[in-house]
Amino acid sequence: MNFIYKFLLLSLLLNYSHKQLCAKTKESSNSAILKKDSIVQRETAIIDGNKYTAIKILIDNWGFKFYIKDEGGKIVYTYKDGGILSFKFLDFNRDGYKDIILELRGVDSGQQDLIIYDKKSKRFKLAGNCSNAEKIPKTKYYYTYEDCCMGRDWSSNLFYISESKIINIGYIKYSDGYGLSFFKLNGKKILLKKWNVRINGDTPVTTGPHIDFDLGHYWTKHWSSFSK
Numbered sequence: 513m514n515f516i517y518k519f520l521l522l523s524l525l526l527n528y529s530h531k532q533l534c535a536k537t538k539e540s541s542n543s544a545i546l547k548k549d550s551i552v553q554r555e556t557a558i559i560d561g562n563k564y565t566a567i568k569i570l571i572d573n574w575g576f577k578f579y580i581k582d583e584g585g586k587i588v589y590t591y592k593d594g595g596i597l598s599f600k601f602l603d604f605n606r607d608g609y610k611d612i613i614l615e616l617r618g619v620d621s622g623q624q625d626l627i628i629y630d631k632k633s634k635r636f637k638l639a640g641n642c643s644n645a646e647k648i649p650k651t652k653y654y655y656t657y658e659d660c661c662m663g664r665d666w667s668s669n670l671f672y673i674s675e676s677k678i679i680n681i682g683y684i685k686y687s688d689g690y691g692l693s694f695f696k697l698n699g700k701k702i703l704l705k706k707w708n709v710r711i712n713g714d715t716p717v718t719t720g721p722h723i724d725f726d727l728g729h730y731w732t733k734h735w736s737s738f739s740k
Contacts, residue, residue, distance in 0.1 A: 553566075555600070557601040560631065562583060565581045566599060566601070568599060576594045576596045578614065580612075591638070593625075595616050595617040597615040611627060611628045619659060620660055620661070620662060621643070621657060625639075626642040627639065639678045641669070644658070651735060653731075655670050656668055663712040664688045666686050670735055681738050681739055682696060683701065691706060693705075704737075710722045710723070711724075
């Protein structure tokens with residue numbers, strides 16, 4: 513009887529020790545998983561009287577993740593693409609509320625996405641591509657610039673913002689050997705004209721005469737022909 517009692521007691525002690533070991537192993541494993549996610553950048557801004565914190569984290573075997581939390585810690589926006597280099601708060605559309613510019617992995621000249629704070633819905637919304645955007649003075653229009661080959665292959669969109677979305681209405685494309693192409697965007701891409709010219713003076717491509725072309729000057733002078 514004494515032997516059976518000792519055996520049962522020993523079994524209970526071994527079972528308890530095994531459970532404790534498993535619990536510690538699980539706890540240690542969970543801690544290791546949590547440590548895989550590290551905060552790379554954190555910025556806070558007061559928008560519409562509320563404090564929001566934007567966070568970029570590095571996730572092992574996946575890449576980067578970006579999200580925005582409200583003052584209570586609730587995630588109110590998540591960016592689904594992982595290719596984020598950095599971000600900054602900025603009142604892009606000059607409505608008195610800070611938006612967010614995301615710096616992305618991309619072309620040589622840099623590529624950015626715009627997240628707008630929509631004052632009507634009090635939510636953050638992805639507006640679209642705003643790469644190196646410049647505003648055309650005294651208008652509601654902006655133009656972008658993306659260069660992937662040191663001036664030998666670039667493009668530019670003419671756009672305005674409506675309902676927190678970027679609306680592209682014009683497009684210019686330049687490629688060595690193909691020249692400049694001008695498109696109107698109105699539900700579909702319409703070629704307006706093409707110039708068989710060279711812009712980059714150092715290009716080895718000799719098709720067409722070399723011209724000086726100022727993108728900002730062109731859009732400032734001709735934006736109205738794309739808005740009709």
